[in-house]
Amino acid sequence: QQQVKQSPQSLIVQKGGISIINCAYENTAFDYFPWYQQFPGKGPALLIAIRPDVSEKKEGRFTISFNKSAKQFSLHIMDSQPGDSATYFCAAVATGNQFYFGTGTSLTVIP
């Protein structure tokens, strides 16, 4: 059973465009929602994270939008660049530090 559903599986965006990746969850016990970025041949690296007491968090070109009532959260990459081409994973964390990852989104930014 997939605790966190992530979409789309793959995404192609023009340079300068907005990339949007969505995640949904069911378990209301989740209280921490990080996003990870993974380049080929590398380990996932923390990109940005949010807690459910805020609806939005922005760090540079990366923004997380969080909708607690809908149990959904999304990553927005503004002014997407070719260097953003990577696989992105959302995650949800429950008490006890159990991490549940989405299935990943492969982002390609076309110059």
Next chain:
Amino acid sequence: NAGVMQNPRHLVRRRGQEARLRCSPMKGHSHVYWYRQLPEEGLKFMVYLQKENIIDESGMPKERFSAEFPKEGPSILRIQQVVRGDSAAYFCASSPGLSGNTIYFGEGSWLTVV
């Protein structure tokens, strides 16, 4: 400040051999996670350990796979009698163990079974 260190980075084993993957967590981290990633797939949780204790092994295959995190030394993921289907990238991550803290991944160990 050293990150999560995994070795070997690449490992080739023949079918039936044993594979041992090692993970040294970040300094100050007492909790270790192991994940498996197949080509073009996501991160599959395997096991979550604290020093000398397995917290959650619900993602571990019932046979051939084992993990430990001793009081001294790195965490070890052991795969006995490897088969071709074990070929994957194995990622270790660590955390301080406090609820809500994120986890930090190593660079992975790529296992190829020939």
